[in-house]
Amino acid sequence: TAEVMSHVAAHFGKALNECREESGLSPNILEEFHHFWSEDFEVVHRELGCALICMSNKLTLLQDDVRMHHLNMHDYVKSFPKGDVLSAKLVELIHNCEKQYNEIPDDCDRVVKVAACFKDDAKKAGIAPEVAMIEAVLEQY
Numbered sequence: 001t002a003e004v005m006s007h008v009a010a011h012f013g014k015a016l017n018e019c020r021e022e023s024g025l026s027p028n029i030l031e032e033f034h035h036f037w038s039e040d041f042e043v044v045h046r047e048l049g050c051a052l053i054c055m056s057n058k059l060t061l062l063q064d065d066v067r068m069h070h071l072n073m074h075d076y077v078k079s080f081p082k083g084d085v086l087s088a089k090l091v092e093l094i095h096n097c098e099k100q101y102n103e104i105p106d107d108c109d110r111v112v113k114v115a116a117c118f119k120d121d122a123k124k125a126g127i128a129p130e131v132a133m134i135e136a137v138l139e140q141y
């Protein structure tokens, strides 16, 4: 659900602070990570892909081939309140997007495409959080 996703997004977003420098993601592109979910924000910048890789690596959510680590992602999502109702769906949506962009060799370019696909599909599935929902739970993490 979108409510559960807001918790995952709030926690995941905290890792951006540690990844700003190495990813080169300027605050002019994305000031706070949770704005990723804003209707107005376009998921297109290569630096965002680099930042997502860095952030995911901090949480050991990626394999050596820079694809999602299914078991770790499943367990990560399950660790949030009611996470068990979201974990399988989230892993399925991300994996489905990975398959569509598998041939892009540059990791940052590929991951930003996967992230844009995931945002789109999460909206279609009715599990995309609104920015205000994430802001409401940010202080818990």
Ligand code: BOM
Pocket: 008, 009, 012, 036, 052, 056, 066, 067, 068, 094, 098, 111, 114, 115, 118
């Ligand atoms: O193929 C690499 C897959 C990398 C997955 C990263 C996608 C994350 C999208 C960004 C938004 C995330 C908010 C919450 C979910 C955390 C995984």
